[in-house]
Amino acid sequence: MGRQRYEGLYEEEGYQLCTSAGVYVPWFLCTLKCRCEREQPMSELDKTVCKCILGGIDTLEDISFVLSLDKEITEGEMYGLSMAGILAQTGKKFVFTEKGRDFFHRKSKKEAMVDEYPVYFNGITGKWHIHKPELKAEVPEGVIRLVPVKTVAKPDIENHAQARQALEEEYGTHIISVQLLDYKTIAYQEEEILFYENGQKQVLFAFYDSVSDQLDTMLGEALLKKFRRREVLELMQAEKHLEIVQSCFAxxxxxxxxxxxxxxxxxxxxxxxxxxxxxxxxxxxxxxxxxxxxxxxxxxxxxxxxxxxxxxxxxxxxxxxxxxxxxxxxxxxxxxxxxxxxxxxxxxxxxxxxxxxxxxxxxxxxxxxxxxxxxxxxxxxxxxxxxxxxxxxxxxxxxxxxxxxxxxxxxxxxxxxxxxxxxxxxxxxxxxxxxx
Incomplete structure (x- = not known):
């Protein structure tokens, strides 16, 4: 049905939908460098080494001898399993950690890695998103283009638990630390502002996102925190789009x-x-x-x-x-x-x-x-x-x-x-x- 279903949004208050206009909302395109831990399948060598330790073959020399491996290769393998939290060394012997046996039974291990992820910051609402909205690099002439009222803050994303959790769920990883890299590129999301008018020539408005086919209430609330209602209407060029309400903006x-x-x-x-x-x-x-x-x-x-x-x-x-x-x-x-x-x-x-x-x-x-x-x-x-x-x-x-x-x-x-x-x-x- 599109925005037609919002024609009666303020009908009970005596307002009718009169017209609409395109609005371009700024987004910062950001890159996060994340130090992560991710569960990966064990290699065949990982499994064989763990079986050796279960069987009592638990020193570097014995494992190298039984598997016919160079000591340096075995040493690197043991180091990797130790860093993954599966093994711990006591004297010359290697033993399973408390969680190590569980990892071995699941035939998996945790590996530390550094990944870069794209994230998106709304310059009006100040909210982080991990999924890219439909953005445009260029804005047509003569349209309403909003200037960011929120700026990207490094500590914000580094301590933003909700954004980190969303990234972890999306990429199946555990994020240990976050570093914000590029964050100065701006692109724009196109939305609509819907203008409603009553018999006294008073005006209300709502923002509509055609992609989600929903009202963008968060955008409206963010603007009203920054500006008074009259200022938002002026910013949205309501006088231009509603000639009959010019008196509201004298x-x-x-x-x-x-x-x-x-x-x-x-x-x-x-x-x-x-x-x-x-x-x-x-x-x-x-x-x-x-x-x-x-x-x-x-x-x-x-x-x-x-x-x-x-x-x-x-x-x-x-x-x-x-x-x-x-x-x-x-x-x-x-x-x-x-x-x-x-x-x-x-x-x-x-x-x-x-x-x-x-x-x-x-x-x-x-x-x-x-x-x-x-x-x-x-x-x-x-x-x-x-x-x-x-x-x-x-x-x-x-x-x-x-x-x-x-x-x-x-x-x-x-x-x-x-x-x-x-x-x-x-x-x-x-x-x-x-x-x-």
Whole structure:
């Protein structure tokens, strides 16, 4: 029946299924290196040696003589049976261990080995899976692609009893230790989000996995732990797919959804979210924008970004940018060194060149202030409208968060920041940089 059987999912609450959209869920493709013990059939030589010991032929020399084997071969065989926990040596004699006789009767032994197994980590739910879901390396243009909110943690899989047990059952082995190898490749699983609407134009949603023909409740719960319901609907482009519910997504007082109306005083953001927040602030701030970024480059502070500065100024918004990783004194010395032959590969030099370009573009404009942090800084700060402050590891004016590479690839790295709604903090941050 497919998803048709979920048309009445919220019918009792007065909601009807209106439409759906494709959603691509990120998965990390991982490799585990496992030190294992696996029960294997005994070789004929194993069985013969054990029979010798049962018959009282229990020294290395006697077994070698009876079986007409070189001593080195016999010694290697005895070592293998001892390592498998079947035999133990007492003086010159070999005896069965407590479990050894049982292994001999079953004609099997345990062997230590190292195996590598593929496992899969859901970047939204944070759950490990040993069976590969249907994944796609490429994501079509214009679809909803989720950014991972969970990252692979080595201690997590190494101590994840449920995942280890599943691997043991799948491969018939006993895992002694686990080492996480490759874990940076991302692929995507295609699902659907189902939108339900009631007479008051309110919207509910559910995720549907067509492969299992089941609702993916775990995905929905994971997103609602990270975001508010309205934010999930915005993330899922509900406004685009449900034009009749546009009023549900009207911004309150022109503020962004991360901190609205005092309902949420702080929020943790990562790459795509930070990048989108910065661009929205440039477009929507009403009073002021204050940015501290150690570096700037033309890839991020490009013509589009400069146009956003112009747009902010046209709305009467004060734009202040502080930069400079090394001290002003050291930067001055470096400028003297580069006077004849500038080093364009030096990111401090590139930042200075970009600052001069901005100062030239906005020369005479009292609404734009570009300044060098005298002591040098490694802080990354975005503050706006005297109320909201973003502080974290993200280089706001020299890193696009991975946007140009679709938030994947070998150059991609995770950055994070916390957005805080606190007028006193916003004021204190500016005061520390001498901006009143």
């Amino acid at each position: 911004r309150e007082n022109g503020l962004l959804p991360y901190c609205q109306g005092g309902q949420q005083q702080h929020h943790y953001l990562q790459n795509r979210e930070i990048r989108e927040l910065l661009l929205k602030v440039m477009d929507e701030a009403e009073k002021e924008i204050f940015i501290i970024s150690p570096w700037m480059n033309r890839r991020v502070v490009n013509d589009d970004f400069i146009a956003k500065i112009r747009g902010a100024v046209s709305r009467g918004v004060m734009v202040t940018i502080g930069y400079g990783y090394i001290s002003e004194v050291e930067m001055g010395q470096r400028c003297k060194e580069y006077q004849d032959a500038p080093n364009k590969g030096d990111r401090e030099w590139r930042s200075l060149a970009m600052a001069k370009k901005l100062q030239q573009i906005f020369s005479g404009c009292s609404f734009v202030k570009i300044f060098y942090v005298k002591e040098g800084t490694h802080e990354k700060i975005l503050s706006y409208d005297g109320k909201y402050t973003l502080i974290g590891s993200y280089n706001l004016l020299s890193y696009d968060g991975g946007e140009q590479n679709n938030y994947t690839g070998i150059q991609f790295r995770y950055e994070g920041a916390i957005l805080i709604e606190d007028a006193s903090l916003a004021r204190e941050v500016k005061e520390r940089f001498g901006i009143l």
